[in-house]
Amino acid sequence: xxxxxxxxxxxxxxxxxxxxxxxxxxxxxxxxxxxxxxxxxxxxxxxxxxxxxxxxxxxxxxxxxxxxxxxxxxxxxxxxxxxxxxxxxxxxxxxxxxxxxxxxxxxxxxxxxxxxxxxxxxxxxxxxxxxxxxxxxxxxxxxxxxxxxxxxxxxxxxxxxxxxxxxxxxxxxxxxxxxxxxxxxxxxxxxxxxxxxxxxxxxxxxxxxxxxxxxxxxxxxxxxxxxxxxxxxxxxxxxxxxxxxxxxxxxxxxxxxxxxxxxxxxxxxxxxxxxxxxxxxxxxxxxxxxxxxxxxxxxxxxxxxxxxxxxxxxxxxxxxxxxxxxxxxxxxxxxxxxxxxxxxxxxxxxxxxxxxxxxxxxxxxxxxxxxxxxxxxxxxxxxxxxxxxxxxxxxxxxxxxxxxxxxxxxxxxxxxxxxxxxxxxxxxxxxxxxxxxxxxxxxxxxxxxxxxxxxxxxxxxxxxxxxxxxxxxxxxxxxxxxxxxxxxxxxxxxxxxxxxxxxxxxxxxxxxxxxxxxxxxxxxxxxxxxxxxxxxxxxxxxxxxxxxxxxxxxxxxxxxxxxxxxxxxxxxxxxxxxxxxxxxxxxxxxxxxxxxxxxxxxxxxxxxxxxxxxxxxxxxxxxxxxxxxxxxxxxxxxxxxxxxxxxxxxxxxxxxxxxxxxxxxxxxxxxxxxxxxxxxxxxxxxxxxxxxxxxxxxxxxxxxxxxxxxxxxxxxxxxxxxxxxxxxxxxxxxxxxxxxxxxxxxxxxxxxx
Amino acid sequence: xxxxxxxxxxxxxxxxxxxxxxxxxxxxxxxxxxxxxxxxxxxxxxxxxxxxxxxxxxxxxxxxxxxxxxxxxxxxxxxxxxxxxxxxxxxxxxxxxxxxxxxxxxxxxxxxxxxxxxxxxxxxxxxxxxxxxxxxxxxxxxxxxxxxxxxxxx
Numbered sequence: 001x002x003x004x005x006x007x008x009x010x011x012x013x014x015x016x017x018x019x020x021x022x023x024x025x026x027x028x029x030x031x032x033x034x035x036x037x038x039x040x041x042x043x044x045x046x047x048x049x050x051x052x053x054x055x056x057x058x059x060x061x062x063x064x065x066x067x068x069x070x071x072x073x074x075x076x077x078x079x080x081x082x083x084x085x086x087x088x089x090x091x092x093x094x095x096x097x098x099x100x101x102x103x104x105x106x107x108x109x110x111x112x113x114x115x116x117x118x119x120x121x122x123x124x125x126x127x128x129x130x131x132x133x134x135x136x137x138x139x140x141x142x143x144x145x146x147x148x149x150x151x152x153x154x155x156x157x158x159x160x161x162x163x164x165x166x167x168x169x170x171x172x173x174x175x176x177x178x179x180x181x182x183x184x185x186x187x188x189x190x191x192x193x194x195x196x197x198x199x200x201x202x203x204x205x206x207x208x209x210x211x212x213x214x215x216x217x218x219x220x221x222x223x224x225x226x227x228x229x230x231x232x233x234x235x236x237x238x239x240x241x242x243x244x245x246x247x248x249x250x251x252x253x254x255x256x257x258x259x260x261x262x263x264x265x266x267x268x269x270x271x272x273x274x275x276x277x278x279x280x281x282x283x284x285x286x287x288x289x290x291x292x293x294x295x296x297x298x299x300x301x302x303x304x305x306x307x308x309x310x311x312x313x314x315x316x317x318x319x320x321x322x323x324x325x326x327x328x329x330x331x332x333x334x335x336x337x338x339x340x341x342x343x344x345x346x347x348x349x350x351x352x353x354x355x356x357x358x359x360x361x362x363x364x365x366x367x368x369x370x371x372x373x374x375x376x377x378x379x380x381x382x383x384x385x386x387x388x389x390x391x392x393x394x395x396x397x398x399x400x401x402x403x404x405x406x407x408x409x410x411x412x413x414x415x416x417x418x419x420x421x422x423x424x425x426x427x428x429x430x431x432x433x434x435x436x437x438x439x440x441x442x443x444x445x446x447x448x449x450x451x452x453x454x455x456x457x458x459x460x461x462x463x464x465x466x467x468x469x470x471x472x473x474x475x476x477x478x479x480x481x482x483x484x485x486x487x488x489x490x491x492x493x494x495x496x497x498x499x500x501x502x503x504x505x506x507x508x509x510x511x512x513x514x515x516x517x518x519x520x521x522x523x524x525x526x527x528x529x530x531x532x533x534x535x536x537x538x539x540x541x542x543x544x545x546x547x548x549x550x551x552x553x554x555x556x557x558x559x560x561x562x563x564x565x566x567x568x569x570x571x572x573x574x575x576x577x578x579x580x581x582x583x584x585x586x587x588x589x590x591x592x593x594x595x596x597x598x599x600x601x602x603x604x605x606x607x608x609x610x611x612x613x614x615x616x617x618x619x620x621x622x623x624x625x626x627x628x629x630x631x632x633x634x635x636x637x638x639x640x641x642x643x644x645x646x647x648x649x650x651x652x653x654x655x656x657x658x659x660x661x662x663x664x665x666x667x668x669x670x671x672x673x674x675x676x677x678x679x680x681x682x683x684x685x686x687x688x689x690x691x692x693x694x695x696x697x698x699x700x701x702x703x704x705x706x707x708x709x710x711x712x713x714x715x716x717x718x719x720x721x722x723x724x725x726x727x728x729x730x731x732x733x734x735x736x737x738x739x740x741x742x743x744x745x746x747x748x749x750x751x752x753x
Numbered sequence: 754x755x756x757x758x759x760x761x762x763x764x765x766x767x768x769x770x771x772x773x774x775x776x777x778x779x780x781x782x783x784x785x786x787x788x789x790x791x792x793x794x795x796x797x798x799x800x801x802x803x804x805x806x807x808x809x810x811x812x813x814x815x816x817x818x819x820x821x822x823x824x825x826x827x828x829x830x831x832x833x834x835x836x837x838x839x840x841x842x843x844x845x846x847x848x849x850x851x852x853x854x855x856x857x858x859x860x861x862x863x864x865x866x867x868x869x870x871x872x873x874x875x876x877x878x879x880x881x882x883x884x885x886x887x888x889x890x891x892x893x894x895x896x897x898x899x900x901x902x903x904x905x906x907x
Contacts, residue, residue, distance in 0.1 A: 011849045018857030019845040021793020021833030025858060028792035190889050192797045192805060192858035242797075242858030243889050274798040473856025473890045609852035613891060617855065620892030643887065644802035651880040651893040658894050 005485035005492045006672045009608040012478045013497075014240070014471065023240040026196035026212050027271045035198065035267040036065060038260045039112040040253075041102040041119045042279065043094035046130075046314070046349040046636030047143075048123040050092050053101050056120030063111030065264055067119060068103040072263055075228030079251050081218065085144055086315040086352075088226050088255045094123070095143055095314035095349055097637055098280050105260045105268060128636035129155075132311040132346040133288070143314065143347045157312045157345040158320035160327040160563055165338035167294075170303040174294030178374045182291065182367040183703040186311075186631035187284035187624075188646045189356060193242015194277035199257035200267035206233050207258050212241035214248045214470050215510035216502050223255045227262065234258065238500040244472035245621075246355030247281050249512050250317055275641050282354030283631060285310045285322055285345070287363035293371045294338075299379045299386045303338035304371075306330045308364065310345040313352035319345040322353075324446055324563045326360035332368045333401050333439035333575055334390040349636040355512055357621065358679045361440050362686065366704060369436035369687030373694065383435040383691065384410045384577075398668035399558065399572040401439055402601075405665030409577035409599040410437060412661050417579035417597045428587040431594075434691025437577040438683030441570035442667075442676040443515040443557050450557040450571070452520040453506035456484065456527040459548030460541055462494030463528070469499050469508035469520045474678055475610035476516045480524050482606050483671050487528035506552065514676025517606065518572060519557055521671035527553035558669060572667055574675045576600040578619070578684035580655075582692040586715060589708030591627045591693060593654075599661035600681055604673035608662070611677070615660040618681025624649045625682075626689040627706045762826040766791065767835025773822075781820035782806045785832055788822075793833040793861045797887070804886030807862040808832050814866045816885075833861035836868075844868065847903035848896075855890035862886050867900045876901065 017023040055067035070077050070089040077091070078084035090101040102119045106112035129135050129143065135155045142154045151159040171177060197211035207229070213219050216236035224231040241248070253270050260268040272280060287310050294303040308326055312319035323345040330341040358365075376386040387410055391403035414435065422431040444450035454467040465484050471477045477497045485492040499505050508520040530551045535541055561567035581595040596619045605611045628647050632639040640646055666673025686704060694700050699714035706714075759774040766789060775784060782799075785791045785808065797805035799818050806817040809831040836842050844864060847853070854860045863886045870882045879900045880893070888896060 012852070012854075014857070015849045015854055016841070018854045018860050019833075019841065019848045019864060020837065021791075021861040023857050024792065025795070027796070028786075030790075190887075192803060192856065192887065192889055193795070194797065240858075241856060242795075243856040245889070274800070274803075475855070613852050613855055613895060616892035616894040617890045618892075620894075621889065642800060642802060643798045644800075648887060648889060649892075650885075650887065651883040651897065654880075654893045656876060656880070658892060 003489060003491065005482045006604065006606050008482070010478060010482065010492055011609070012475050013481065014477060025193050025240045025242050026198070026210060029198055029210055029239065031269060032198070032200060032267040035269050036105050036107060036260070036264055037109045037112045038103055038105045038256060038268050038270045039116040040100045040256060041104060041116045043090065043097050043099040043101055044121070045125045046097045046128045047126040048094050049126060050090055050094060050101065050121065050123045052122040054120045057118035058104055058115035061111055061115045061118060063107035064104060064115040065107065066105045067115065068105065068259060068263055073227060073259060075226045077226055079222040079226045079255060080316055081250055081318050082320055083316050084225065085147065088259065096352055098351060100256065103256055103260060105264055128349040130348055130350055130636050132309055132348055135346045135348050136344065151344060155347045157316050157347055158323045160324050160343045162327055162339060162341045162563065167303040167305050167338040167340040170338040171292055171294040171305060174302050175297050176295040176375065176378060178293045178371050178378065180291050180367065180371055180374065180702055182289040182370060184287045184363045184366060185705070186286050186351065186633065187356060187629055188278055188631050188640065189245045189247030189281065190643060190646050190648045191243025191245055191247055194272045194274055195252045195280065196271040197253055197257050198267060198269045199261035201261055201265065206235055207261055208235045208237060209254060209258055210237050210239055211254055212239055212248060213254065214244050214472060214512055216468060216470065217507045218510065219251055219254045220502065222251055223258050226255050227259055236502045238470060241470060241472045244511065245357045246359065246512055249355040249510060250282055252281050274643055278641055279638065282313065282317055282352040284356035285319065285353040285360065285363065287326070289363065289367040291367050291371050293375060295375055299375060299381050299389050301334055301336045301390050304331045304336050306341045308343035310343065311350055311353060312345045312347055313350045314347065315352045317352050317354040319353060321446065322360035325441065326364045328563055328569050329361045329439065330364045330368060332365065333392055333406055333437060335392045350633055351638060358440065358682050359513060361683055362625065365438045365683045366686045369684065370690060370700065370702065373434065373436070373687065373691040374700070384414045387437055397568060401573050401575060402665050405601045405663060406437065406575050408663045408665070409575060409601055412663065413577040413579050413597050413599040416659055416661060422581060428585045429583045430586055430696040431581065431583050432692040432694065432696025433579060433581050434688045434695055435577065435579045436684040436687035436691060437575065438680060439573050439575040440514065440680040440683055442518050442572035442574055443513050445560050445570040447560055447562045450509065450515065450519055451554055452508040452523040453552060453554040454520065454523040454527040455506055455550060455552040456531050457548050457550040458488065458531045458535065458544065460544055462490060463488055465495060465497045465524055466505040467499060467508045467520055467523060468502060468505040469516045470511040471499060472511050474614060475607065476511065478610060479517050479521060479606045483521050483524050484528050486672065487525050488532055514574065514678045514680070517674050517676050518670050519555060521674060522555035523553055525671045526555055527551050572669060572675055574601055574677050574680040576680045576684050578688040580685065580688035580692045582689060582696060584693055584696040584711065586697055589711035589715070591706060591711060593623050593627070593689060595657040596655045596685060597659045597661070598681065598685065599663055600677050601663040601665050602677050603667040603670045603675035604664050605662045606672070606674050611662055612660045614677055615681045616658045619658050619685050620649050620654045622682040622685030623655060623689065626686040626704055628653065629705055760823045762823055764825045765829045767832060775822045777823060779822040781817035781822050781825055784822040784825070785817060791832050791834050795858055795861060797858065804866060805859050805862040807865040807886065809865060809868065814869050833864060844899070844903040847899035851895045851899040851902060853891060853895035853899040859886060859888045863888065863896055870900060872904045
């Protein structure tokens, strides 16, 4: 009888060290003897021609050893996840204020900082190109002149288009047309542990970097090319990781530290303060989106047109993939026959934008779900009903969105939400309830060979699983241990997962795209299956040789194709539905989120504690995105420079009631049916909150975050808020606004449609 | 850089007395982490906005990044490393039971702040008491459950 490791709410094995303060993050590592300290000198302006970078007085500061510039990098001096367009150290130009122009290495942090202040830059500031729409105009300066153009203007990083059927004709004839313009802003990842690390050479000349990252092997590949080093000479040892959320997928200080250690021959340490962390890593992409949706009078979707414009900032990072993901998710999980989605991601001199939990799907989910909620309102339909009428067809291929699974998230979220009534209006407070659904691809799509390798050593004492899956707090170490224990039929405490060292653990791919549970989970399951068969062939565990047996397996996810080719672009999905209850102060525009109910289809919940943690954490992160977080940039320069200014939710802001519901429709390819859920938990929450704001007040807020100013402006443009009436005091307890009221308050879509 | 006289201070940290000569600009967080090697106290922002560096100074939760080390002269300081008596405190255990720690970077500060919450506190009181401690992973749900389950100050 197999033990049930999969599905049990086991406590995470790294928990005791974390509650004792014994877990070591990069800034906590013992500082080696003779360790130097490096400080980056960053571009003072977001766009400039650089004529010269000179140490100036830096070398006369006591303790300063070196002032490194691009000439010291020696390799390509370029990095980037999808294309190497970002210099490690600036050469003849700077394109963002995060560009590093020089690296000062000194005996102490104080000397290095003093030296950094004295480095002399000879540069000519250029006007900053900060509007992505203007960056596509013929007159706009070309930011990467050496790059072959991929779009109508050389500043276009990527362009995508999906066309299906005849959307123009169908929209022209549709009885219901809903239009909307939507806008989302930058968001800071705001992981709690700022970037830090130590690099040092060992006796054999190998350079080792102790750091927190999401994809150590990819960091090393980029570092090897940039520095002109053989890959075998570089190694990463991961420490505990103070959060990531996509913000550690791009290289931050990795190459700088390896460069400094190589050039000085000494160990080198770097610890970014919060201001440098915010300046030094990317942000979520701001999107401008124009949507047109056509439906019949029963609320069935006929056609969707969407035009998306994303601000990539100064360098490409993963913008092309974020854009492709946005385009491919632009119509949500629904069946739509006629589709035209166009998207562009554009270089500007704004902060670089990169991966961030949801990877382009957050923005289009906000827009598409606002459209769906407008459609529901127009027809007087329950928001869940309009979605039930547009469920996708039953899957033809394994891994596609399952209509029954999606329906179950709708039904269960609604049932749970409706078990409690909203309070009646009181004073300036209006209460409303909103719903949204979402779908997110799992893993790396668009033709990428998404794979992971696991090495399992099985002895009479238990198993050691080695695979380089970065544990960023989500609990993948536990998930993999439970999958291994289940497959080997071992008690989980006899399984150890080692992921930290690239010299010992094979590559597991990036901890992003909700990839690890599915892909690395499968690699671990396959390796454990083979180990188990070997044991059976040997005739039992007691026949194992003294050192045990070691097997290695690589799992390749099902093949996909790029967006423009025919075929499947994604190999697996997860989906979810959220119902939000909010209170809106119609005098101040302030929104409070009272309750979030979210049903997430996890395929199979490997660990209920970790599942709840992902849903609760994703929901509150989404709440911040929906109503309160800020990241402001003026003329290419971030005005938001502190955690406080980012205004991420506190314990008081966070919804006091979060109800998480697990739906388990197995994915036929997922390990034990599981699919990744790290990102999808965030997606429906934002449009559920904006729908609830609408239900409470009659105002559609189409630009997030829905700050008090924006809520007030939306109230004003939707007609003066009716302070006397209590729109949610409806006899049926319904959360749909009355149709009559809707007709008076035509939203922008209504007017044009 | 001119030579600057150090400052002598006496401080008891986790039950051990220390007499130290420090530069006057050293923060309490730097004293704990860099001088005494107590890296359980985290620095997430350095300007008093995230709460990760919360420690008890004479029993009161304070932000060690905003205190200068010389201000600790004569004080009794407790950090997360000084909490265990016979195993984990009930509050630490509750953080494990309720999955209140994910990346864990905020956890020591969160625990130090939560230790001052009186037994029997309401959900609202717990949230207000923890409003100065940011967490980006958990949505605070598990943290609040843990504090309520452990029953606050032992």
